[in-house]
Amino acid sequence: MAVSYNHREIEKKWRENWEKHPVNVNDGKKPKYYCLDMFPYPSGNGLHVGHWRGYVISDVWSRYKMLQGYYLIHPMGWDAFGLPAENYAIKMGVHPAKSTADNIAHIKEQIKQIAAIYDWDMEVNTTDPDFYKWTQWIFVKMFKAGLAYEKEMPINWCPSCKTGLANEEVVNGCCERCGSPVTKKNLKQWMLRITKYADRLLNDLDKLDWPEKVKKMQTDWIGKSYGAEVEFKVDGRDDAITVYTTRPDTLHGATFMVLAPEHALARSLATDETREAVEKYIFDASMKSNVDRLQDKEKTGVFTGSYAINPINGKKVPIWLSDYVLADYGTGAIMCVPAHDDRDFEFAKKFDIPIVQVIAKDGVEIPDMKEAYTEASGTMINSGDWNGMESAVLKKEAPEMIEKMGCGRKTVNYKLRDWVFSRQRYWGEPIPIIHCPKCGCVPVPEEELPLRLPDVESYQPTGTGESPLAAIDEWVNTTCPVCGAPAKRETNTMPQWAGSSWYFLRYVDNKNDKELVSREKADKYLPVDMYIGGVEHAVLHLLYSRFYTKFLCDIGAIDFDEPFHKLFNQGMITGKNGIKMSKSKGNVVSPDDLVRDYGCDSLRMYELFVGPPELDSEWDDRGIDGVYRFLNRFWHMVLNNKDAQVKETKELIKLRHKMVYDITSRLEAFSLNTVISGFMEYNNKFVDLTKKGGVDKTTLETAVILLAPFAPHMAEELWQQLGHDTSVFDNRWPSVDEEAMKDDEIEIPVQINGRTKAVISVSDGASKEDVLAMAKEALGGKLTGNVIKEIYVPGKIVNIVAR
RNA sequence: GCGGAUAUGGCGGAACUGGCAGACGCGCCAGACUUAGGAUCUGGUGGGAGACCGUGCAGGUUCGAUUCCUGUUAUCCGCACCA
Numbered sequence: 085m086a087v088s089y090n091h092r093e094i095e096k097k098w099r100e101n102w103e104k105h106p107v108n109v110n111d112g113k114k115p116k117y118y119c120l121d122m123f124p125y126p127s128g129n130g131l132h133v134g135h136w137r138g139y140v141i142s143d144v145w146s147r148y149k150m151l152q153g154y155y156l157i158h159p160m161g162w163d164a165f166g167l168p169a170e171n172y173a174i175k176m177g178v179h180p181a182k183s184t185a186d187n188i189a190h191i192k193e194q195i196k197q198i199a200a201i202y203d204w205d206m207e208v209n210t211t212d213p214d215f216y217k218w219t220q221w222i223f224v225k226m227f228k229a230g231l232a233y234e235k236e237m238p239i240n241w242c243p244s245c246k247t248g249l250a251n252e253e254v255v256n257g258c259c260e261r262c263g264s265p266v267t268k269k270n271l272k273q274w275m276l277r278i279t280k281y282a283d284r285l286l287n288d289l290d291k292l293d294w295p296e297k298v299k300k301m302q303t304d305w306i307g308k309s310y311g312a313e314v315e316f317k318v319d320g321r322d323d324a325i326t327v328y329t330t331r332p333d334t335l336h337g338a339t340f341m342v343l344a345p346e347h348a349l350a351r352s353l354a355t356d357e358t359r360e361a362v363e364k365y366i367f368d369a370s371m372k373s374n375v376d377r378l379q380d381k382e383k384t385g386v387f388t389g390s391y392a393i394n395p396i397n398g399k400k401v402p403i404w405l406s407d408y409v410l411a412d413y414g415t416g417a418i419m420c421v422p423a424h425d426d427r428d429f430e431f432a433k434k435f436d437i438p439i440v441q442v443i444a445k446d447g448v449e450i451p452d453m454k455e456a457y458t459e460a461s462g463t464m465i466n467s468g469d470w471n472g473m474e475s476a477v478l479k480k481e482a483p484e485m486i487e488k489m490g491c492g493r494k495t496v497n498y499k500l501r502d503w504v505f506s507r508q509r510y511w512g513e514p515i516p517i518i519h520c521p522k523c524g525c526v527p528v529p530e531e532e533l534p535l536r537l538p539d540v541e542s543y544q545p546t547g548t549g550e551s552p553l554a555a556i557d558e559w560v561n562t563t564c565p566v567c568g569a570p571a572k573r574e575t576n577t578m579p580q581w582a583g584s585s586w587y588f589l590r591y592v593d594n595k596n597d598k599e600l601v602s603r604e605k606a607d608k609y610l611p612v613d614m615y616i617g618g619v620e621h622a623v624l625h626l627l628y629s630r631f632y633t634k635f636l637c638d639i640g641a642i643d644f645d646e647p648f649h650k651l652f653n654q655g656m657i658t659g660k661n662g663i664k665m666s667k668s669k670g671n672v673v674s675p676d677d678l679v680r681d682y683g684c685d686s687l688r689m690y691e692l693f694v695g696p697p698e699l700d701s702e703w704d705d706r707g708i709d710g711v712y713r714f715l716n717r718f719w720h721m722v723l724n725n726k727d728a729q730v731k732e733t734k735e736l737i738k739l740r741h742k743m744v745y746d747i748t749s750r751l752e753a754f755s756l757n758t759v760i761s762g763f764m765e766y767n768n769k770f771v772d773l774t775k776k777g778g779v780d781k782t783t784l785e786t787a788v789i790l791l792a793p794f795a796p797h798m799a800e801e802l803w804q805q806l807g808h809d810t811s812v813f814d815n816r817w818p819s820v821d822e823e824a825m826k827d828d829e830i831e832i833p834v835q836i837n838g839r840t841k842a843v844i845s846v847s848d849g850a851s852k853e854d855v856l857a858m859a860k861e862a863l864g865g866k867l868t869g870n871v872i873k874e875i876y877v878p879g880k881i882v883n884i885v886a887r
Numbered sequence: 888g889c890g891g892a893u894a895u896g897g898c899g900g901a902a903c904u905g906g907c908a909g910a911c912g913c914g915c916c917a918g919a920c921u922u923a924g925g926a927u928c929u930g931g932u933g934g935g936a937g938a939c940c941g942u943g944c945a946g947g948u949u950c951g952a953u954u955c956c957u958g959u960u961a962u963c964c965g966c967a968c969c970a
């Protein structure tokens with residue numbers, strides 16, 4: 085029978101046509117819809133079928149929104165600074181500027197293969213001086229607001245990438261990029277005070293239509309806890325040690341105290357007898373890497389020889405050092421209640437420290453404790469005045485009680501740390517700061533931005549903690565903008581996240597050289613309505629972007645404080661057996677051949693059909709035949725019916741509305757795989773009907789419009805073949821008439837004891853008696869025994885309970 | 888260790904607020920058209936000869952459970968001594 089539709093010719097024709105006559109037009113009246121993809125970093129490896137998925141999902145959603153009457157903001161750009169781009173350049177032996185430009189050109193061609201409706205006039209590139217001018221401008225503003233500061237401290241250091249890392253970039257003690265174990269290095273660093281925004285970053289999550297998983301990850305990352313700081317005087321000395329605890333209710337049970345080895349007082353607490361052991365322990369701890377520390381299961385520690393006084397009961401408690409206490413959380417010191425904390429229990433058992441229970445679980449003291457009782461539920465015992473109180477109540481009230489007693493205060497703590505913002509690498513935005521011997525740190529004047537990244541002969545990382553920029557004397561040496569004295573430029577660069585933290589704001593006004601974005605355009609087109617990308621940025625990019633947006637809102641640059649209203653995380657496309665696609669595994673599937681053989685429309689649809697969009701899916705090349713056959717069958721079905729002048733019948737109208745309803749509701753639910761199977765199912769019905777009287781033109785047109793976001797080329801071509809000289813995207817998404825969808829006769833399963841034995845067809849308004857009579861008739865001899873109960877749920881089911 | 892997700896035919900996956908389990912597709916089987924078919928079209932396809940049995944496993948609630956509850960196993964993901 086008929087030959088395949090010619091996808092090559094049709095797709096070429098419509099690409100050229102869209103080029104000349106864009107379908108996404110801003111008439112100034114339509115409401116905007118901003119649908120954003122997480123912009124790629126231009127890798128030298130190019131795109132594989134996994135990369136397509138997110139772009140197809142966002143394009144389908146964008147085109148759907150366009151058909152609903154929105155003016156679409158759907159831009160694309162390049163996250164081209166940073167480690168991956170630089171490492172690639174080093175590996176290939178080319179300058180990163182050159183390799184980045186080449187990679188962008190290549191990937192842009194590949195992305196165009198998707199036929200997504202990107203507005204390339206809005207394109208941005210983070211390495212473009214006209215763009216990073218504003219990345220630097222934001223930094224200067226943050227510096228002036230006191231949010232960017234310099235600090236020397238031990239930071240995460242990747243010995244392979246030869247740069248410092250933010251906390252968020254350390255995964256299981258290893259570098260997020262290269263997987264090398266991260267070490268500590270004492271470096272003077274630029275920091276961003278993201279902790280100042282901790283509460284807003286936490287509370288505003290409520291406003292967002294984001295996956296719960298991502299909200300949870302950010303909540304945990306910020307890690308807010310409520311508790312108290314309590315002061316313990318050192319026995320026989322004037323100074324005190326402050327601890328942080330979330331369980332002040334257990335204060336009477338504190339039988340020892342532990343300080344992090346890095347604690348400022350650690351050394352001074354040693355006595356003549358313990359000095360040697362204490363020094364050794366502190367030294368050993370300093371030599372441990374993050375990974376070692378994580379892998380140590382067994383607790384270690386050393387007694388300092390000193391004692392502290394528990395302020396609630398005046399008892400002397402020994403002070404220990406142990407690396408299970410973190411130096412940079414809370415106060416770096418803890419009170420230990422072994423009866424009610426797992427870690428303290430383990431430590432007390434190992435070093436034979438007394439264990440005192442202060443909460444009676446179910447009213448009784450546990451006779452022979454095998455593990456700590458960690459729940460705040462039960463009655464207080466061995467707790468002086470607090471005896472008899474409920475632990476849960478006391479937990480809340482104790483901080484204020486302690487405050488009144490003058491030995492501590494109510495407080496909160498966060499796991500979130502300030503953001504280590506310096507990178508000792510070449511390929512990033514220069515930090516626009518000048519170090520003046522007289523004036524200190526002075527920002528580059530705003531009118532002198534951008535501070536261009538200078539060309540350099542050796543852009544390889546030095547490993548010394550200095551950026552390669554430090555080697556360029558003529559760049560480093562400058563004068564102070566304030567006093568004019570000789571001064572030196574900051575030579576560290578910004579992390580890759582700097583540009584990506586705000587790029588989505590720039591798209592809508594990417595040529596503005598006066599402002600980051602004009603308020604007029606920001607108010608009109610921002611923020612982002614739908615953001616689509618992988619889940620790997622849950623606490624990196626997505627947290628940083630929220631922080632930047634809040635800051636820019638605070639300084640009045642924009643008028644909203646959350647960047648992304650709705651977030652969708654697509655699952656990964658993997659190779660066989662769920663193995664991540666990678667060059668080294670040799671399981672990368674390139675879209676190029678598939679586009680050539682099956683067409684862009686087929687690949688787009690298969691990307692969706694392969695599985696639920698939010699879950700990982702294994703790629704199987706053979707499956708694409710299914711959607712390719714569907715598109716062929718649909719093509720021929722429409723062409724076979726188009727001139728037949730079939731009159732619409734009640735049945736055809738019903739089928740049409742059911743189709744619109746099914747496709748729309750599945751699309752709204754983001755169940756894109758079942759949208760595709762829905763198309764197939766309805767097409768099977770249409771193909772069947774073609775042999776029995778045909779399909780009317782309105783139904784054909786409706787189907788073509790519904791298909792347009794998914795297979796835009798074919799939809800355009802069929803729309804034209806149906807006799808139109810406009811674009812299929814000039815239509816509005818069809819609406820559903822619920823009345824027209826209704827069936828007069830409903831099929832109802834008839835069950836005996838919950839097992840289906842027959843199916844009857846009843847009219848819409850049939851009475852219970854009639855239906856039950858019909859049901860019994862249909863069952864005939866199958867119904868034996870005594871009928872105990874008869875259940876009829878109108879429109880759903882008949883169930884007869886018999887014994 | 889803590890938290891989350893997932894588990895359904897040979898395979899990918901459907902099943903809306905509890906109501907005919909396996910839609911749709913891949914693969915496979917049979918047939919048609921063909922010089923030919925790895926193209927296309929038509930039909931079939933969970934298991935069992937059968938009554939029946941079947942949604943990771945064991946219970947429970949219900950007239951009725953893939954769906955709700957309790958426990959449990961496996962896989963994946965996140966956090967990981969945050970006091």
